[in-house]
Amino acid sequence: MFRWNHAQGPAPRRAGPTMGLLLAGVVLMLQGCGFHLRGTYQVPPNLTPAYVEAPEASLLAQELNQALRDAGVELTAGPSGAKARIRILGEKYNTRVLSVDGQGKVVEYELRYRLDFDVLDSAGKELVPRQQIDVVQSLVNPDIEVLGKQQEEELLRQDMRQDMVGRMLQRMRAHLRNA
16 A cells, blocks of 8 residues: 655555565576676686696786686686696787878877787696787877877777787687587
8 A cells, every 4th residue: 555654655555465576587597698798708627727828928818817707717826737728829909090181190099909828737738829909999089188089099009908808808718618
């Protein structure tokens, strides 16, 4: 029954059992169709324990290590104890001018991030052949807020690395599922 309390407004209505069943149904449907929250990855069991072989200063390797840990993959300190060795063979950022204004000032850039990687087993046999992935973003460069544009570019690069990690793990899962 609806009651009005002038001091507090209308009394809240409680959700019945139908609402709970509806919510449970939606959650089950999302799980069934393969939906996962962004940043969560499913990793095949034959990828653990793993070792990520990359240049020491690689920010991508740090992102990949964190994503693997979050997915429940055990990481080793060296390649000797790993069932899978994920090798980052090369990563490269490029910037290209997309458009300029009437005075010749750059108005828009294209940021391109390219990665080469493969995955080997403990005996050195190829589990995932060499893969090349490209991620591209555009960056508008207005004449104002130079510091803000530098921060925006760094945030875009961080998003590109996270996207790259997701794409790597998708490709690994596809290859290792068929193995």
